[in-house]
Amino acid sequence: MLHIAVCIKQVPDSREMRIDPKTNTLIRQGAPAIVNYFDLRGLEAALQLKDEFGARVTVLTMGPPSADKAIKECIAMGADEGILVSDRGFAGADTLATSYVVGQTIDKAGEVWGPVDLVFCGKQTIDGDTGQVGPGVACRLDYEQLTYVEKVESFDPNTREIVVHRHLEDGVERVQAKLPALITALAEMNKPRRASLPGVLRAARYQPIVWTTNDFTDLDRSKIGLRGSPTVVGRSWVPEQKPVNTKILTGDTVNQVAEDLFTALFATELPGKLGWVQEG
């Protein structure tokens, strides 16, 4: 049977994150944890393939023990198994170290439930915004790499070929790939389903499978966590908000207000930069 892995990440809901005005640092405590927006699109795409062709869908995440909630959410939607890769040794990983551990996890999942044919990831996480882990995992696994996918056009289980649409800045690219492959999902890809009642019931009882560093037989410890991460944060700061002097335009008529706005805009450097021409 087709084996699909879905990589997810539990992220803080950034709508709820605030800056501490005293220390000028980010307050992460208290922000509710959610499954990364784009990862849920990857899961939905996997579940749609499962509905049509039959598949085993394995969800995996690397994170703290509390990330089991994210796994359960995916089980409720219809994933078959969920793996939580969690260990202090994995902490502090940058994208290179993360892709190594995720690659090892997919390998190990393949040993347990059969080789993984297809991997879905979100195009990026909303807290890291790098979009680098997907390509990194594809490289580690030596899978075909299909990023920024907005649609799975077709899949042929016999020839093991998949056709996807990649949405780029200037258009859409139709690409055919031979499995095994890794796909990163755009928001346009689909609308994630709601959990079904049986799904919710199963998720309530479900215990995610937890793998620590000791569960991997040939893990190279120099490649994980902080040690395995070539990048470090030199410094970080909260950018000074340029104080904006808002000018509220008031006038007797909307036409007057519109005139006032353009008079103001034409007094800036904008017309020169935009090629606007004032006549008369």
Next chain:
Amino acid sequence: MAEEKKSRPAVGLQPEGDVDWSQYRGILVVVEQRDGVAKKVSWQLLGEARRMADKLQAPLMALVLGHQVGHLVKEAFAYGADQVFLSDAPILQDYRTRSYSRVCLQVIREYKPEIVLIGATYTGRDLAGAIATHVPTGLTADCTQLDVDENRLLNATRPAFSEKMVATILCKQFKPQMATARPGVFAALPRDDARSGQVIEIPPQIEESEIGTRVLEFIQERQGINLEDAEVIVAGGRGVGSPEGFRLLQELADVLGGVVGATRPVVEAGWIGHEHQVGQTGSTVRPKLYIAAGISGAVQHVVGMQHSDYIVAINKDPEAPIFSGAHYGIVGDLFEVIPALITAAKARKTTHVS
């Protein structure tokens, strides 16, 4: 049903044996192109890299790759490169991760640049992620500031946590230090066609049989919605009321030579396509003029447009948070204000002429 595991390429974090990092010198910019037309970000990166290469007293290299792209070599020199690598072959006709990353790795391994810069486009990010994993080395995504310090370290600065913070990322132990950088942030040098230099041909060491993907076709977007490159954006939120309401915004955008943007709620309501979405789960934009109509100013939207040069907010609610970050505010009904703006703009011939 999966095939047997393929043999893996050797990927290890620690370089084999002792590596003499001092051999790594110079900055390499990978030039992105489609159908022989270079992406602007490539020349913008050359402009920024020129400054850093001079500081390092090291050569600035450009890699042009594709099929029938030889004419871009001259452009790469004109925009600041000292040395250009050209890989021109039918196998490179379409961008594919395996073939393009292979050529980049050939250049990196043989010519050992200390820094590699790639545009943070979809293609650039796809490519950079693959290269950095293979090398292996550190990669910083989507930078908005780049510099080198006295230790020859690349200071790669990028927004973090939905632009609430900014962080400078360093890669101290490995070379090349890699970064992707955001289009539209850096300025290209004035084109100087008198510049030239050494051209080195790089024959791609890859066979078609090694590549499991095939590009069937590329469908150019007729609408040409490219928020990231847009200089003027007229964006609408719930206040626009309906899909039809966006036609009015489109009309103003046309008059101003801009494109239409939207908030997540209206995209999710299906009023307009996702390619128009500005904000955390859409595009991050920095146009010269951003007109926000019927947008309340939720944080997830604001992080995507707060770096616009000029922001104009139109909202019925004088308390809407969007006003606090706007340069000009108009409290009123957008269905009255926008037609008035269209009339005023037409009278001034604001249509983009260049």
